[in-house]
Each structure stands twice: as C-alpha cells, then as structure tokens.
Amino acid sequence: MRIFQKTNFNFIQHRKIAYGISIILLFTGIVSLVVKGLNYGIDFRGGSEVVIRFEKNADVAQIRSVLDAAGVSGTLKQYGMDRSFLFSTVFQGDTGQLKALVTNALNERIKGNRHEIVRIDAVGPSIASDLKWSAIKALVASLLAILLYVGIRFEIKFAAAGVIAIFHDILTVLGLFSILGGLFPFMPLEMDQSIIAAFLTIAGYSITDTVVVYDRIRERIRGQKQSEYARIFNESMNQTLSRTIITSGTVLLSVLVLFIFAGPAIRGFAFAVFAGILIGTYSSIFVAAPLVYDWLHLTKSSVRLRGSKAS
Amino acid sequence: MKNKRFNLLLIVVVTVVAVWSLLPTWRDYSLSKQLESYASEQDSLKYALSHREVIEDSRKKSLKLGLDLKGGMHLVMEVDQVDLFEQKAWNKDAKFTTIMQSVRANASKSDERVLDLLVAEFKKENIRMSRYFYDIRNSDQEIVGKLDKESGDALNRAKEIIRNRIDQYGVAEPVITTQGSRKIIIELPGVSDENRVRNLLKGTAKLEFRLLREPEMMVRTLDRINNVLVQSGSPFKEVPVQDSLSTKSTAVPVTNSGKEPTNPKSSNPLYDLIGVSQNGTAYTTERSRELVLSLLRRSDVQALLPMDTELLLSAKPDMGKSGEKLYSIYLVKKAPELTGGVITEAKATFGSQGVQPEVLMAMNNEGTSKWARITGANIGKRIAIVLDGVVYSAPVVQSKIPNGNSVINGIESLEEAKDLEIVLKAGALPAPVRITEERSVGPSLGADYIRAGIQSLGWAFLAVSAFMLIYYKKAGIAADIALVLNILIVLSVLAGFNASLSLPGIAGIVLTIGMAVDANVLIYERIREELAEGKGVLSAVTQGYDRAFSSILDSHVTTLSAAFLLYTYGIGPIQGFAVTLMIGTSASLFTAIVVTKEIFHLLLSKNLMSDKSFG
Numbered sequence: 018m019r020i021f022q023k024t025n026f027n028f029i030q031h032r033k034i035a036y037g038i039s040i041i042l043l044f045t046g047i048v049s050l051v052v053k054g055l056n057y058g059i060d061f062r063g064g065s066e067v068v069i070r071f072e073k074n075a076d077v078a079q080i081r082s083v084l085d086a087a088g089v090s091g092t093l094k095q096y097g098m099d100r101s102f103l104f105s106t107v108f109q110g111d112t113g114q115l116k117a118l119v120t121n122a123l124n125e126r127i128k129g130n131r132h133e134i135v136r137i138d139a140v141g142p143s144i145a146s147d148l149k150w151s152a153i154k155a156l157v158a159s160l161l162a163i164l165l166y167v168g169i170r171f172e173i174k175f176a177a178a179g180v181i182a183i184f185h186d187i188l189t190v191l192g193l194f195s196i197l198g199g200l201f202p203f204m205p206l207e208m209d210q211s212i213i214a215a216f217l218t219i220a221g222y223s224i225t226d227t228v229v230v231y232d233r234i235r236e237r238i239r240g241q242k243q244s245e246y247a248r249i250f251n252e253s254m255n256q257t258l259s260r261t262i263i264t265s266g267t268v269l270l271s272v273l274v275l276f277i278f279a280g281p282a283i284r285g286f287a288f289a290v291f292a293g294i295l296i297g298t299y300s301s302i303f304v305a306a307p308l309v310y311d312w313l314h315l316t317k318s319s320v321r322l323r324g325s326k327a328s
Numbered sequence: 329m330k331n332k333r334f335n336l337l338l339i340v341v342v343t344v345v346a347v348w349s350l351l352p353t354w355r356d357y358s359l360s361k362q363l364e365s366y367a368s369e370q371d372s373l374k375y376a377l378s379h380r381e382v383i384e385d386s387r388k389k390s391l392k393l394g395l396d397l398k399g400g401m402h403l404v405m406e407v408d409q410v411d412l413f414e415q416k417a418w419n420k421d422a423k424f425t426t427i428m429q430s431v432r433a434n435a436s437k438s439d440e441r442v443l444d445l446l447v448a449e450f451k452k453e454n455i456r457m458s459r460y461f462y463d464i465r466n467s468d469q470e471i472v473g474k475l476d477k478e479s480g481d482a483l484n485r486a487k488e489i490i491r492n493r494i495d496q497y498g499v500a501e502p503v504i505t506t507q508g509s510r511k512i513i514i515e516l517p518g519v520s521d522e523n524r525v526r527n528l529l530k531g532t533a534k535l536e537f538r539l540l541r542e543p544e545m546m547v548r549t550l551d552r553i554n555n556v557l558v559q560s561g562s563p564f565k566e567v568p569v570q571d572s573l574s575t576k577s578t579a580v581p582v583t584n585s586g587k588e589p590t591n592p593k594s595s596n597p598l599y600d601l602i603g604v605s606q607n608g609t610a611y612t613t614e615r616s617r618e619l620v621l622s623l624l625r626r627s628d629v630q631a632l633l634p635m636d637t638e639l640l641l642s643a644k645p646d647m648g649k650s651g652e653k654l655y656s657i658y659l660v661k662k663a664p665e666l667t668g669g670v671i672t673e674a675k676a677t678f679g680s681q682g683v684q685p686e687v688l689m690a691m692n693n694e695g696t697s698k699w700a701r702i703t704g705a706n707i708g709k710r711i712a713i714v715l716d717g718v719v720y721s722a723p724v725v726q727s728k729i730p731n732g733n734s735v736i737n738g739i740e741s742l743e744e745a746k747d748l749e750i751v752l753k754a755g756a757l758p759a760p761v762r763i764t765e766e767r768s769v770g771p772s773l774g775a776d777y778i779r780a781g782i783q784s785l786g787w788a789f790l791a792v793s794a795f796m797l798i799y800y801k802k803a804g805i806a807a808d809i810a811l812v813l814n815i816l817i818v819l820s821v822l823a824g825f826n827a828s829l830s831l832p833g834i835a836g837i838v839l840t841i842g843m844a845v846d847a848n849v850l851i852y853e854r855i856r857e858e859l860a861e862g863k864g865v866l867s868a869v870t871q872g873y874d875r876a877f878s879s880i881l882d883s884h885v886t887t888l889s890a891a892f893l894l895y896t897y898g899i900g901p902i903q904g905f906a907v908t909l910m911i912g913t914s915a916s917l918f919t920a921i922v923v924t925k926e927i928f929h930l931l932l933s934k935n936l937m938s939d940k941s942f943g
Contacts, residue, residue: 018799068773112766113523135773141764144404148899155897162889170882210902211832214894218839218909221890225883229850232879260853264846267795271788271842275835278783280776283835290839 021259028254028302029247029310035303039185042296046192055191056198058209059138061152063145064108065115068136069123070101075130077102080123087122089115095202097281101135103205112139152213159217160184163224171231178308179227182300183220190219190293204284211286219293222268226261226301233257234306243319250310254302265298335926342918343813346820352389353823359383391823392501393517394830396901397778399771400517401525405761406510407486409442409479410435412759416478417460424460425627427453443475480509482758487512490761492754493528497747512761522768524747532716532760533751535668537702537734538660540710540722541637543608546659549639550610552632554598560628602657610657614645617655636662643718644738658719660712665702670695674752676745679737685745686737689752696732704728715748767900781834788838789815792845800852803942806927807848810919814844817915818908832905840912843887847920851876856942865937869928873921880920887913 028035059066069080080102081093091106104119116134123132140148160180168176198206233253241249269291276287313319359382366372376383395402410432417424427449434445447468450457457471458464466474483506490512491504503515519525601616601623612620623629624639633639637659645653673690691699702711703725712722713736721738739745793811796804818837822829855872863871888910895906931937 070772112768113526116522133770133772135770135776136768138767139763139765141404143406144765151897151899155893158897159890159893162893163886166882166885166889210898210900211905214832214898214902214905217890217894218887221887222843224886225846228882228886229879232882256857260850263799263853264849267792267845267849268839268842270791270795271838274788274791275784275838278780278787279831279835279838280780282777283780283831286832286835 019259021262024255024258026255026258027251029251029307032303032307032311035307039300039304042189043185043192046189046195049192049195053195053198055195056205056207058207059105059140059145060209061145061149063140063142065106065112065137065139067104067115067119067134068096068101069104069119070099070133070135072100072131074100075102075127075132079127083122083126084119086126087118089118089122094199094205096205097203101281108139108141112137115139148210152210155213156187156216156220159220163220167224167228167231170228171235174309174312175231178305178312179224179231181308182227182297182305183223185300185304186219186223186293186297187216189296190216190289193292194289203281204288205281206285206288209285211283212289215286215289215293218290219297222294223297223300226265226298227305229261229264230254230257230301230306231309234309243313243317246310246313250306254306258302261298261301265294268294335922339813339923339926342817346813346816349389349820349824350391350816352386353391353819355382356386356390359386389823391819392826392828393774393778394828394833394901394904395515395517395767396769396830397774397781398517399769399774400515401519401522402765402767402900403514403516403526403529403763404507404765405486405490405512405514405529406764407479407482407512407758408760408762409510412479412482413442413446413475415759416475419460423453423455427455443472443479446475447472483509483512485758486761489754489757490514490529493750496750496754497525497528511764518771520771524743526763526766528747528750530761530763531751531757533668533754533756534716535671535752535756536664536714537666537699538662538664538712538714539706540712541634541659541661545634545637546610546639546657547604547608549633549637549659550598550602550604553629554596556628556632557597603654611646611648611654612641612657613648614653614655617641620657633659638662640712640714640717640719642738643715643720644740656719658712658722660714660719664714665711666695666698668752668756670698671752674749676742676749678742679735684737685739685742686735687739687745687748687752689734689736691732691734696730699732699734700728700730777831781831784838785815785834785841788841792841796845796848800848800942801940802931802937803848803852803855803924803928806924807845807852807920809927810848810916810923811841811844813923814840814912814915814919817919818911821911821915822908827907828904829908830901830904832901833908836905836908837912839909840916844912844916844920846883847876847880847916848924850879851920851924852942859942866932869925869932873925877921880917884913884917 077093077095084091084093084104089106091104093102093104095101096103106115116137120132120134160183163183164176164180166176167179194206194208194212197204230253233256234250237249237253238246272287272291272294275283276291279287359379363372363376366375410428414420414428431442431445431449434449435442447457450468457468458466461471462474487504487506491502494502494504494514494516499516499519501517503513505513507513514529516525601620602610602612604610621641638661640658640660642656642658645655648654670691671689672692672695675688676685677688678684679686706725707727708725710722710724712719713734714720715736720736723737736748739748789811793804793808796807796811798804800807815837818840819829821827822833851872854876855868858868858871859865891906891909891913895903895910898906928937
C-alpha cells in the first residue's frame with residue numbers, strides 16, 4: 018500500500034500561496050486573541066472550581082439560580098457529557114466552606130436529584146502567577162534549545178526557519194483556542210498547564226517533521242549549485258511527503274483517541290495537540306523549507322552544512 | 329555474530345525484567361478482586377490475614393496510582409512570613425504595628441518577597457531595622473540576612489511538624505516536600521475527611537496557660553468599651569445571615585457583608601452583642617461571634633483594655649437556657665505563664681466520669697517546677713488553657729500541682745481530642761501557615777479517569793497497530809511487537825521507581841504509542857526506497873536502518889528535551905505527563921531500532937523475508 022509515493026508538486030513555485038494562507042490564519046488568530054481573548058483556567062487565573070455531577074439530567078439555569086441564592090457568586094457551565102457542571106468562583110482559602118455551601122444549597126433546593134462533588138480545586142493568586150511564569154520559562158527555554166540543536170545539526174538558517182514555523186504553529190493554535198473557546202460544552206478550551214504541555218509537545222513534534230525534510234535536503238544538496246536549489250528542495254519535499262504525512266497520521270490517530278475517550282479534563286489538551294500537529298505538518302512543508310529557500314535565494318548564499326552522514 | 333547475540337540477549341533481558349516488575353501490579357489487582365468476591369466480610373478478612381505478606385508485598389511493588397486516579401488531596405501551604413517576622417521583633421510599639429500592618433497589606437497585593445517589602449517599608453519610614461530586630465549594633469544588611477535564615481529554618485521546621493502530624497493521623501504514602509523558600513507541598517492520597525485534615529494542618533497549635541483577671545475588672549472594661557462605642561456612635565450592624573440556606577454562620581467570604589453605617593444609635597451597643605451574667609461572666613451568641621471578634625480586633629477597643637490583658641472567646645459554645653449556643657468571653661493576662669514548649673506528652677482519653685473526652689498532658693522538668701510554682705501561687709484563681717487564641721477551659725486552681733500534669737477539657741468529640749493530641753505532640757508551628765492551593769479529587773472521579781485511561785490506551789494501541797499491519801504488512805508485525813515492549817517498559821520503569829501514574833501520565837503513554845511507530849515508519853520508508861532502487865532485501869534493510877538513524881535521533885532528542893523542560897518547569901500532574909513521555913521516547917529508541925532489527929535479522933536468516941514483506 019502506498020500513498021503520496023510518486024508525487025511531483027512544485028512546492029517552491031507555489032510557496033507564495035502557502036505564505037498567504039499562513040498569514041490569513043495567523044491574522045485571524047491574532048485578531049481573535051486581541052478582541053475576544055482566551056479562557057483562562059484556574060491554573061493561571063487563580064480561583065476555585067467545583068465539579069458537580071448529578072444523578073439525573075439537571076437544568077443549568079436552575080442550578081445557577083440556586084447557587085446565586087445561596088450567596089455564592091461565580092459562573093456555572095456544563096462540563097463534559099455526563100451530567101456534570103463546572104462552577105468557578107474567586108479563590109477560597111477554605112474550600113470546606115465552599116463545598117458545604119454548595120452541598121447544602123443543592124440538597125435543599127434540588128430534591129430528587131442527588132449530586133456529588135467530584136472535584137474541588139483552589140489556586141491562590143501567588144501560585145497562579147508562579148505557574149504563569151514557569152510556563153513562559155518552559156516555552157522560551159524549549160525554543161532556545163531547539164534553535165541551538167538544529168543550528169548545530171544543520172545551519173542557522175535552517176534552525177531559524179524551523180523555530181519560525183513553531184511560532185507559527187503555536188500562535189495558530191492559540192488563535193483557534195480563542196475563536197472556539199467556550200463554544201462547545203464538551204470541549205472546554207481553557208488555557209491551563211496542560212495546554213502549555215501541549216505546546217511543548219507540538220514544538221518537539223513540529224521540529225521533528227521539519228528535520229525529516231531538512232535531512233533529505235541536506236543529503237541531496239551537497240556540492241550543488243545555487244541554480245539547482247529550487248529543484249533539489251522540491252524533490253526532497255516530494256520524496257519525504259509520504260513519510261511526513263504518515264508519521265503525523267499515527268500521532269494524530271492516537272491523539273484522536275485521547276480526544277474521544279479521555280474525558281473533559283484531557284480534551285482541551287488533546288484538541289491542542291491535534292490541531293498543533295496538523296498545522297505543524299503543514300508548516301514543515303509549506304513554511305519552514307520554503308523560508309530556508311527564500312533566505313538562501315535572497316541572500317544569494319549557499320548552504321554550509323555541518324556534519325552527518327555523507328551518501 | 330557476537331554483536332547479534334548481544335542484542336538478542338539484551339532484548340530478552342529487558343522483556344523479562346519489564347514483565348517481572350509488573351507482576352506485583354497484576355497480583356495486587358487479582359488479589360483485590362479475590363477479596364471483593366467473598367460474600368461475607370469475615371471470609372475476606374480471613375483471606376486477607378492468611379495471605380497478608382503477599383498482599384502487602386504486591387501492594388508495595390505495584391504501580392502507584394496518582395492522586396487524580398485514586399482520589400485524595402493536594403495542598404500547597406505557605407508560612408505566614410509577616411507573622412514570623414513580627415514574632416522575631418522585640419520592643420514592639422505602635423509604630424512597629426503600623427509598619428507591619430502596611431507590610432501585610434502590601435504582601436497580599438504583590439508577589440514580592442515579604443522580606444523585601446519589610447526592608448522597603450522601614451526605609452520609607454526612615455527607621456533602622458535594628459530598633460526592633462536583634463541587636464542595636466546590627467546593620468540592616470545583617471538583619472536581613474538573619475531574618476532570611478530564620479524564614480528558611482521556619483519553613484523546614486514547619487515541614488517537619490506537618491509531616492509529624494500527618495504521620496500520626498495516618499495517611500498511606502503521603503508526600504511532603506518544600507519548594508523554593510516559601511512553599512510546602514503536601515499530597516495525601518485516599519483522604520476522605522478533608523475538613524479534618526485541613527484543620528489538622530492549619531492549626532498553629534500554640535498552647536498557652538494564662539491567668540484570668542478578676543471578674544470585676546472584666547465588667548469594668550466592658551463598660552468602658554460600651555461607653556466609648558456609644559460616644560463614637562460606631563457603625564454597628566449585625567451581619568445579616570445570608571440566607572436560611574447557609575447552615576454555617578456568617579462567614580460567607582464571597583459576598584461582602586461588611587459593616588454599613590446603620591441604624592439608630594443603640595444605647596448599649598456593646599451589650600446588644602455581649603451579655604453579662606450575675607457572677608461576672610460574659611458571653612456572646614453564635615450569631616454575633618464574628619462581629620464581636622472583629623470588634624475586639626479594633627485598635628481603639630484594644631487601647632481601652634487594661635495593661636497586659638486581652639479579651640478571648642471560648643473555643644466551644646455552651647448551651648444557653650433557651651437552647652441557643654453561647655460563647656464565653658474571658659479577660660486574660662496577655663503574657664502567658666507557661667507555653668506549649670514544655671509539654672512532653674499528650675494523650676486523648678475519656679475523662680474521669682468517662683463521658684467527656686479530654687487531653688492529658690505531661691511536662692518536662694522545667695515546666696513541672698514552673699507549673700508547681702504557678703499553681704501554688706494562684707490557688708482559687710482561674711487559669712485559662714488557650715490554644716491558638718481561643719480558650720478551651722478556665723478551671724479554678726484547686727491546689728498546687730507538683731507533678732506537671734494538666735488537662736484540656738471542653739472538647740466535643742474523641743476525634744477532636746485525638747487531633748489535639750496529634751498537634752500537641754508534633755509541636756507548635758513556628759508561624760501560621762496558609763493554604764494557597766488545594767485540589768481534591770473524589771474517588772469516583774478517580775475510577776472514571778482510570779476507565780478513560782484504559783480505554784484510550786486500548787483504542788490507541790489497536791488503531792495504530794492495525795494501521796501498521798495494513799500499511800506495512802509483515803514489517804508491521806515487527807513494529808507492533810516493538811510497540812508492546814515499549815509500553816511494557818514504560819509501565820515497568822514507573823513501577824520500578826515507585827513513581828505514580830496520573831491521567832496526564834496515561835496521555836503521555838498514548839502519545840508515545842503514536843510517536844514510537846514513527847521511528848519504524850521512517851526506517852520502513854527508507855527500506856522501501858532502497859528496494860525500489862533494486863537493492864537486495866538484506867542490503868536494503870541495513871541501508872534503511874543506517875540512513876534513517878539520524879532523523880530518528882533528531883526527532884527523539886527534540887521530543888526528549890521538550891519533555892524534560894516540561895518536567896523541570898511544570899508542577900503536579902503535568903510532570904507525570906513529561907515523565908511518561910520521556911521514558912516512552914527513550915524506550916522507543918531502543919525498541920524501534922534494536923528490537924525490530926533483530927526481528928528482521930532473525931527472519932532474514934530463516935529466509936522468511938522478501939521484498940514484499942514491506943508492503
């Protein structure tokens with residue numbers, strides 16, 4: 018069985034189209050981020066969250082009014098698909114009180130439908146800012162590490178283009194989170210630690226894909242003339258196409274399983290990784306390699322590669 | 329030849345070790361099923377006792393489940409440094425109090441180190457720190473250094489005390505660590521009574537024995553306060569009980585129930601809240617308790633108290649005549665006669681009548697002699713036993729107590745007595761600790777997560793291995809075998825290191841399933857290329873592995889470094905994800921390259937492979 022085996026797309030010639038698509042995607046994402054912003058989970062926002070599960074189907078509006086009457090202000094949303102609701106409020110140092118309040122209110126007003134408090138989380142403001150800070154440090158560190166590693170294995174232009182591609186991927190996924198955030202109850206797209214984990218995974222994976230293409234380019238480009246670059250790039254990209262798509266495909270398959278089976282706690286993460294890998298594959302072929310080509314083309318320089326296997 | 333043998337041996341050894349280290353998990357699982365299957369409790373208890381060693385052993389070595397899979401509490405606590413520094417100061421005057429108050433206000437708003445805020449505040453007031461801290465000759469720098477060390481020490485002491493309390497309470501496999509200079513991280517799997525644990529951890533356990541002042545003095549003081557209140561027409565309104573729904577008293581933190589300037593000047597604003605009885609004892613109702621407490625905290629009220637005294641409330645209410653709950657109010661000396669440091673032993677028991685629970689305490693030599701002196705000098709007077717700022721009881725001293733024994737009564741339940749015993753034995757916390765983060769997961773959610781995790785693993789494995797089979801035919805089988813080994817290795821490493829598996833950890837394994845086969849894909853595609861160029865099967869295979877190696881290495885290194893960074897900077901379950909991803913990725917380097925290669929060599933030597941084997 019073969020797919021994409023003997024393709025001959027002219028990636029380099031049509032690269033402007035790809036750039037255009039990317040810019041539109043990025044632009045839409047950024048606009049949404051500025052206008053609508055992101056839904057922050059309590060990891061970064063601080064606050065308390067209670068997940069309540071009912072035995073039978075319950076009405077959101079009713080629960081909301083019961084809790085309001087009890088004097089607890091906050092937002093109530095449906096959470097996942099099994100009659101669960103997520104209630105967020107400001108930070109309570111003593112979650113026991115919050116729990117007692119919610120339980121008593123619900124027991125009194127909603128008879129005949131037993132509920133259970135499955136989870137309570139409370140994150141104070143100092144912890145929240147710690148987490149935010151750690152997240153940023155992790156992302157920056159990983160981008161630097163990748164820059165360094167690819168720079169050593171290949172060349173600075175390759176490394177820079179790869180990192181730009183990763184930026185592109187992460188920004189687009191952020192944009193998606195902003196656009197789709199809060200639209201679907203089974204998919205609460207909140208920014209929390211797990212999404213940062215998703216970004217790091219995407220970064221690691223996106224560069225992998227990119228490196229596969231680079232590897233092939235490196236193999237074919239030794240000693241070739243500048244005028245041949247377009248052809249070599251195209252050939253390399255075509256040859257690695259099936260490889261890139263299949264490797265991404267297997268990971269997408271496993272992440273899809275996570276998305277379906279792992280419950281609302283993991284679903285945001287699964288969505289981020291799924292979208293990220295999809296876009297990452299696209300960017301490896303249509304953004305990273307063409308950017309290297311353009312850079313070489315515009316500066317009229319030739320590729321100076323470092324070590325690794327000669328043919 | 330030798331090389332081949334070595335590889336084969338390595339694979340066999342790894343497989344055996346992996347399976348062997350996972351056996352306890354399997355055994356633990358089947359043993360629990362066995363216990364559950366017994367119809368009566370007695371039978372299952374008998375079984376448990378007879379197989380005790382096996383059960384314990386398997387439990388110890390089996391794969392640990394994280395908090396989110398088992399249920400339990402995760403807490404992050406911070407030492408209240410403002411309080412700590414306050415304690416370290418001598419010569420505390422009004423100026424000092426105001427400075428500390430503004431430091432406290434700033435600390436709650438900003439993230440800066442409390443020590444830095446303290447220095448800044450002192451600088452603002454243009455006062456040398458040595459006026460209140462340590463020696464007059466110390467420079468500000470030196471004092472900062474000493475205070476810093478104090479706070480580090482306090483953190484460690486707090487951690488030890490908390491560990492002590494938790495050990496006594498009895499939690500299986502608790503995890504208590506410090507992070508940075510301020511935080512204590514506590515994980516308590518399987519804890520069901522969250523409130524009890526929370527109180528256990530938060531209580532400072534500061535025990536003090538304080539002399540009561542004469543009742544006349546208290547009555548006079550209360551009068552004075554009342555007069556001042558009448559004069560200043562102080563805004564005073566009873567906090568409205570939020571709703572008939574809240575069973576707890578007025579403490580609903582989310583809605584602001586502040587004092588609003590209110591009604592008509594009451595003629596006796598104080599006595600609206602506090603009642604005084606014939607024999608000079610004072611009390612307040614449960615409803616007014618919060619209000620009275622905040623009233624007593626006001627500085628203008630505190631200024632009215634006689635020197636070295638304090639008004640404290642009782643810990644537990646008594647039943648009033650009409651059935652309402654009444655909290656007694658005591659006027660005690662501020663300076664304690666004796667503190668908890670002298671207590672060597674505490675025991676929770678039922679009292680002499682066998683009805684009321686109480687805690688018996690014994691003291692060290694120094695305490696014993698002091699206590700003898702104090703009780704001898706104050707026969708007929710009352711000494712209040714104060715724990716964390718509330719009075720548990722204030723018995724009359726009948727006679728001199730020479731043996732250093734004392735008792736805390738006024739306790740409601742044996743459970744509470746036991747908790748008091750725990751905190752008294754473990755010692756008083758150097759400063760109050762606050763809970764800054766708390767996550768509790770109920771056990772039913774844990775079961776859900778486990779099910780979700782297993783389903784994800786199962787389906788992911790099925791989907792990916794089916795694909796490899798369809799796309800790569802015979803070679804796909806080799807990849808699938810490698811995949812199974814990969815998963816086994818991850819789980820066994822986790823079990824071996826006693827690391828716990830969380831839901832993100834399972835997500836990491838699922839991700840590994842997808843990524844592990846990528847190495848195989850790269851190799852097989854390469855092999856196909858070589859075959860297409862007409863090379864023989866053996867040389868195609870060898871070339872394929874050689875050429876694909878650098879891409880595989882690159883991809884694994886980048887994924888590993890991303891996972892490693894995540895592990896370093898992440899907190900909590902995310903680290904579990906990072907760990908499984910790291911183990912899975914490293915293992916896949918082994919399984920994808922060594923294992924599949926060996927399988928192919930084996931098949932090639934038996935002439936079972938052709939160029940159709942790669943699909």
